[in-house]
Amino acid sequence: MSAAKEKTFMDLEPLICDSINMGDVLMSMLEEHFGSTPEKGHYIIPEAEGDRLFFVACVAMSMSKTARNAYYEALGWDAS
Incomplete structure (x- = not known):
């Protein structure tokens, strides 16, 4: 592998780590709100928390x- 490609691959580390960390934040939020069966069979979270969950999910996907x-x-491949 050429030195230029090695640098390119090494540059991916922060992006990959940030993506994993965002996924971890999302999973923590989901476990907090949906990790156990609710007493009355319905999950109820405040609107603001729903907005935060949606935002974190969108950022994680992006x-x-x-x-x-x-x-x-x-890799020199087409990303689409």
Whole structure:
């Protein structure tokens, strides 16, 4: 592998780690709100928490797509 490609692959580390960390944040939030069976059979969370969950899920998805595209670009492949 050329030195230029090695640098490109090494540059992916922060993006990959950030994506994993965002996924971890999302899973923690999901476990907090949906990790046990609710007493009355319905999950109820405040609207603000629902908004936060949706936001974190969207950011996690965006970061994952960015990491995937950067990986394919580093390989010289089409990311689409």
